Amino acid sequence: MHQHGTDLRMRALTLLRDGASNADVARKLRVPPGTISYWKHQDRAKRGECPGRPVPQCPRCHGRKLDEPAYSYLLGLYLGDGHIIQNRAMRCPSLSVACDEAWPGLMEACASAMRSVFPDNSVCRVRRKGCREIKLYSKHIWCLFPQHGPGKKHERRIALEPWQQEIIDEHPWEFVRGLLHSDGCRVINWTTRIVAGERKRYEYPRYFFTNLSDDIRRLYTDTLDKLGITWTHCTRNGNPYNISVAKKAHVALLDAHVGPKH
Numbered sequence: 001m002h003q004h005g006t007d008l009r010m011r012a013l014t015l016l017r018d019g020a021s022n023a024d025v026a027r028k029l030r031v032p033p034g035t036i037s038y039w040k041h042q043d044r045a046k047r048g049e050c051p052g053r054p055v056p057q058c059p060r061c062h063g064r065k066l067d068e069p070a071y072s073y074l075l076g077l078y079l080g081d082g083h084i085i086q087n088r089a090m091r092c093p094s095l096s097v098a099c100d101e102a103w104p105g106l107m108e109a110c111a112s113a114m115r116s117v118f119p120d121n122s123v124c125r126v127r128r129k130g131c132r133e134i135k136l137y138s139k140h141i142w143c144l145f146p147q148h149g150p151g152k153k154h155e156r157r158i159a160l161e162p163w164q165q166e167i168i169d170e171h172p173w174e175f176v177r178g179l180l181h182s183d184g185c186r187v188i189n190w191t192t193r194i195v196a197g198e199r200k201r202y203e204y205p206r207y208f209f210t211n212l213s214d215d216i217r218r219l220y221t222d223t224l225d226k227l228g229i230t231w232t233h234c235t236r237n238g239n240p241y242n243i244s245v246a247k248k249a250h251v252a253l254l255d256a257h258v259g260p261k262h
Contacts, residue, residue, distance in 0.1 A: 004031060009039055016040050056120035058140035070116035071144070072171040075164065076178020077110055079216050084141055084148040092139040093148075097182070098131050105262040106181055110134040113178075117144065154212035160219065172223050173257040179220050184209040186260040189246070207245040207254050208234070217243060229253065 008029060015025045022040065026033040059066035077097045078084075086093035095114070099107045107125065111134050114123045118138050126133040142148055146164075149156050160168065168175045190203045211217050221243060224231050229250045234242040245254060 004035065012036055012039055013043050016043070056118070056138060056140065058143050060143040061140060066144075066167075067116040068167045069171045069174045070113040072167055072174035073178040074110070074113040074117055075145070075168070076175045076180075077113070077182045078145055078178075079147070079153070079158065079213075079219070080179055080182020080184075080211065082182070084145060092137050093141045094135055094137045095141045095145065096126070096133040096135040098128070098133055100131050103261045107132055107134060109181070153216065154214075158213055158215035158219070168219075168223065169226070172227055176220070176223055176227070176254075177258045179211075179216075180207065180209060180254070180258050181261060183211045186254075204246065204248070205251050205255075207251060207258075209243040210241050212241055217241070227253075 008031070012025050012029055012031065015028070016022070016036070016039075020028075022033055022036045025031070026036045029036075057064040074097075078095070081099070082095065082097040084093050084095055097110050097114075099110055111123045111125070114121075114134060114136050118136055118140075121136045121138045123134065123136045126135055146161055147153070147158050185208050187206055187208060188203050189206050190201055192199050193202050194200075209217070209220055211220070217240075221231055224243075224245070229245055230247045232244050232246070233240045234244040236242060245251060
C-alpha cells in the first residue's frame with residue numbers, strides 16, 4: 001500500500017479548505033479520490049464541523065413530548081399483532097406489527113403512528129408471506145412498551161403502567177381503534193324473522209375482537225365500558241375469545257371512530 005507523506009496531506013487539506021473539490025485535488029496531487037475524502041472527513045471532524053446524527057430522545061428517559069394519540073393507537077396495534085425482538089446480532093430491539101397486505105391503509109396508519117411516536121427513527125416494511133411487517137429499531141422501545149417479555153403475550157400477564165393507563169383514559173378511541181385494527185373486524189351478520197306471516201332475512205353489522213389473552217381482552221372491554229359501549233362474549237367451542245359489539249347505536253359509534261379496515 002502506498003504511503004502518502006505529511007507534506008502531501010497538508011497540501012491537499014489547504015486546497016480543500018480553500019474550496020477545491022475532492023476530484024480536483026485528487027487529480028492535481030495524483031492521490032486516489034477515496035484518500036482525499038478520508039483526509040477531508042478527518043480534518044472536519046477534528047475541527048468539529050461534522051454534524052453527526054442526532055441522538056434519539058425518549059419521552060420516558062429524556063422528557064421528550066410524546067404524541068399521545070399516536071401512542072394510544074400504536075399500543076393497541078402492539079397488543080394485538082405486534083412483537084418486540086432482540087437477539088445477539090442486533091444492537092437494539094425492534095418493534096414489528098404484522099399487517100395483512102389486503103389492508104394498505106392499515107399499513108400506512110401503522111407506519112405513521114410509529115413515525116410519530118419515534119420521530120428520530122426510520123420505519124421500514126418487511127415483506128412476509130401474505131403480510132408486511134411494519135418495523136423500526138430503537139434502544140427505547142422497551143421504555144415505551146414495558147409489556148414485552150419472554151413467550152407469547154397470552155401466556156404471560158399483561159398490565160398497563162399507570163402512565164400508560166392515563167394516556168388510554170385520555171385517548172380511549174385511539175386505543176380501541178388500534179386493537180380492532182389488529183385483532184378485530186367488522187362483519188355483516190344475518191338472521192331471519194317472521195314478518196306478516198312471512199320469513200324474511202335481516203342483516204346487521206357487528207364488530208368482533210378476538211384475542212387469546214384474558215388480560216388484553218379485559219383492557220379492551222374495560223375501555224368499551226368507559227366509552228359506554230355495550231359488549232358481549234361470543235363463545236366459540238367453549239372459548240370466550242371473541243368480544244362482540246352488535247347494538248345498532250354502538251356499532252354506529254365504532255363506525256364513526258374506528259371504521260372497517262382498508
